[in-house]
Amino acid sequence: PVCWLNGSFVAEQDAQVSIFDRGLLFGDGVYEVAAVLNGTLLDADRHLVRLGRSLAAIGIPNTQPAAAWLGVMQQLATDNGVREGLVYLQVTRGVAERDFPFPAHVTPTMFAYARPKLLRADPNASGVRLLTVPDMRWNRCDIKSTSMLAQVLAKQAARAGGAFEAMMHEDGLVTEGGSSNLWIVNDGVVQTRPLSSDILAGITRDVVLELAHAAGVPVRERAFTVAQAKAADECFMSSATSFILPVTTIDHDAVRAGAPGAITQRLRAAYLERADRLTQ
Numbered sequence: 001p002v003c004w005l006n007g008s009f010v011a012e013q014d015a016q017v018s019i020f021d022r023g024l025l026f027g028d029g030v031y032e033v034a035a036v037l038n039g040t041l042l043d044a045d046r047h048l049v050r051l052g053r054s055l056a057a058i059g060i061p062n063t064q065p066a067a068a069w070l071g072v073m074q075q076l077a078t079d080n081g082v083r084e085g086l087v088y089l090q091v092t093r094g095v096a097e098r099d100f101p102f103p104a105h106v107t108p109t110m111f112a113y114a115r116p117k118l119l120r121a122d123p124n125a126s127g128v129r130l131l132t133v134p135d136m137r138w139n140r141c142d143i144k145s146t147s148m149l150a151q152v153l154a155k156q157a158a159r160a161g162g163a164f165e166a167m168m169h170e171d172g173l174v175t176e177g178g179s180s181n182l183w184i185v186n187d188g189v190v191q192t193r194p195l196s197s198d199i200l201a202g203i204t205r206d207v208v209l210e211l212a213h214a215a216g217v218p219v220r221e222r223a224f225t226v227a228q229a230k231a232a233d234e235c236f237m238s239s240a241t242s243f244i245l246p247v248t249t250i251d252h253d254a255v256r257a258g259a260p261g262a263i264t265q266r267l268r269a270a271y272l273e274r275a276d277r278l279t280q
């Protein structure tokens with residue numbers, strides 16, 4: 001496979017970054033992941049707007065315009081034959097002698113790669129299990145940072161417990177998934193936590209809100225508890241590379257019948273329809 005590193009397309013096995021890169025030393029960087037469907041990037045423009053916000057939030061200069069990123073990302077999908085999958089990109093503060101404050105003169109490290117992944121026929125679309133874990137993260141979860149030790153531990157705990165994803169919570173109040181936003185449905189009303197520095201503003205979350213509005217499904221942006229999620233009519237998760245997946249078990253408790261809910265399935269279908277329309 002071919003990746004892109006600091007302006008050049010190179011074979012992945014030949015792509016090298018310094019041991020003094022601050023992404024490696026401090027997790028001092030940000031990233032994005034966008035889906036590829038029908039060989040075309042999905043909502044890459046929105047992902048690049050969020051990249052700009054993440055970079056600005058931590059004072060890394062945004063040296064590559066969105067149009068250039070779009071070209072790189074699309075070429076990675078095309079040249080690697082990825083018809084359905086994802087493009088990952090990362091920007092770190094760059095390479096400098098190890099010292100915590102920002103270096104005086106440093107050039108951001110930028111790279112991106114593409115991978116195939118089943119999106120339309122995701123085997124998890126029949127429903128996944130979440131494991132509840134305390135949210136151990138910092139106070140700026142709205143920044144899509146590569147510093148992710150808390151999520152690594154949360155998702156490892158989930159996997160070790162036989163679950164697909166973590167349901168992170170603060171004293172019982174659900175924040176989000178390890179790498180997804182979480183939703184419940186009760187009496188036909190869709191509910192998710194409002195945006196704040198406690199969660200990442202998911203691109204998929206935004207699209208789900210738009211699709212719900214368009215379908216006349218009422219939405220409530222309000223935090224919910226683990227207990228409320230377990231007792232909900234439906235529960236689902238959203239992310240760029242899973243779209244919408246039904247959550248059918250939380251810890252050892254089945255959500256209702258332990259089967260995907262009707263509104264969840266309707267929203268997943270609407271998401272796929274929109275994604276196809278935008279990428280064909």
Ligand code: PMP
Binds near residue numbers: 176178199
């Ligand atoms: N929350 C977290 C913590 C994430 O890592 C992700 C995935 N990047 C999401 C939510 C979902 O965001 P998106 O829909 O933009 O993929």
